[in-house]
Amino acid sequence: MEFLSFRQTEDIAYVTLENPMEFNTLTMQLLQELDTLLKKIGAEREVKVVVIEGSEKVFCAGHSLREIESKTENEVLQLFQTCQLLMRTMREIPQLVISKVRKAAVAAGAQLVAASDMAIASDEAKFATPGINSGLFCSTPAVFLSRNIGRKKAVELLFTGNFMSAEEGLQHGLVNKVVPAELLDEETEKLAKQVTKQSLNIIELGKRQFYQQINMEDFQALNYATEVIALNSKHPDAQEGIRAFFEKRPPVWQDTKNTVL
Structure with a gap:
């Protein structure tokens, strides 16, 4: 370069x-x-x-x-x-x-x-x-x-x-x-x-969702976001993050090179 x-x-x-x-x-x-x-x-x-x-x-x-x-x-x-x-x-x-x-x-x-x-x-x-x-x-x-x-x-x-x-x-x-x-x-x-400190998998998901919804009509955006968050909830990093929250410990994110998005 x-x-x-x-x-x-x-x-x-x-x-x-x-x-x-x-x-x-x-x-x-x-x-x-x-x-x-x-x-x-x-x-x-x-x-x-x-x-x-x-x-x-x-x-x-x-x-x-x-x-x-x-x-x-x-x-x-x-x-x-x-x-x-x-x-x-x-x-x-x-x-x-x-x-x-x-x-x-x-x-x-x-x-x-x-x-x-x-x-x-x-x-x-x-x-x-x-x-x-x-x-x-x-x-x-x-x-x-x-x-x-x-x-x-x-x-x-x-x-x-x-x-x-x-x-x-x-x-x-x-x-x-x-x-x-x-x-x-x-x-x-x-x-x-x-x-x-966040999961790259979820950064990627969130970045994509944010820019997709931002120019949509309100309830079109909400419908899209509803589908995304339901899918997100079953992602391994979301499941690990929720468990870590209840167990009061830092989450251990999935290997970011092996994304399942």
């Missing part, structure tokens, strides 16, 4: 964007590398959380305008389709994906944060979708941004190109938590470990 680095700490995978000379822009190569790596992590089932992080100077500056300008229309379409596939991979792998944002997340960088299952930011982080300033409206970042924050704030960001602070991001629902920059590593690991 030329533009990514990977490390694993117990049940947490850390994936770092490593293209600082280009402000971690989502070039075609970086997108392909990240998609391939996430698919591999998902298939191997050795971790329960994936943390995506940037550099000390920037989380991600979005797509490379230089790359977009140099490509034909069909090549640009392929670039954005590759980004779309990455977003789908993030959604479909069994692990929860957390964006760890130390500095700026701009355009498709903000999209990456919005598409993650959770996000944590330092108090030095900021977010923007400034494509309109260059005549290239942030159409694709708008999709996940508008599904994270309120409509009025999304429109403000998309049509002014202004930055939103980390605290505003927290207020409007783009991130879960804002912490001092010097505590970002520690607090990210703490958040991740609140998930890794």
Whole structure:
């Protein structure tokens, strides 16, 4: 991998964007590398959380305008389709994906944060979708941004190109938590470990259920959720978890590589 680095700490995978000379822009190569790596992590089932992080100077500056300008229309379409596939991979792998944002997340960088299952930011982080300033409206970042924050704030960001602070991001629902920059590593690991104590099988089931139901009509969603929870109740990890609750002991989850979902 030329533009990514990977490390694993117990049940947490850390994936770092490593293209600082280009402000971690989502070039075609970086997108392909990240998609391939996430698919591999998902298939191997050795971790329960994936943390995506940037550099000390920037989380991600979005797509490379230089790359977009140099490509034909069909090549640009392929670039954005590759980004779309990455977003789908993030959604479909069994692990929860957390964006760890130390500095700026701009355009498709903000999209990456919005598409993650959770996000944590330092108090030095900021977010923007400034494509309109260059005549290239942030159409694709708008999709996940508008599904994270309120409509009025999304429109403000998309049509002014202004930055939103980390605290505003927290207020409007783009991130879960804002912490001092010097505590970002520690607090990210703490958040991740609140998930890794769970069964990966049930994380996978719950993640799938959550995103399936979220855009359904209320009682359509409830009907779907009713079927899922009945199936969930007979999963070996659910049965172990219920026994552990009554026996007042920590549960011992099934080998996550041998899922029965």
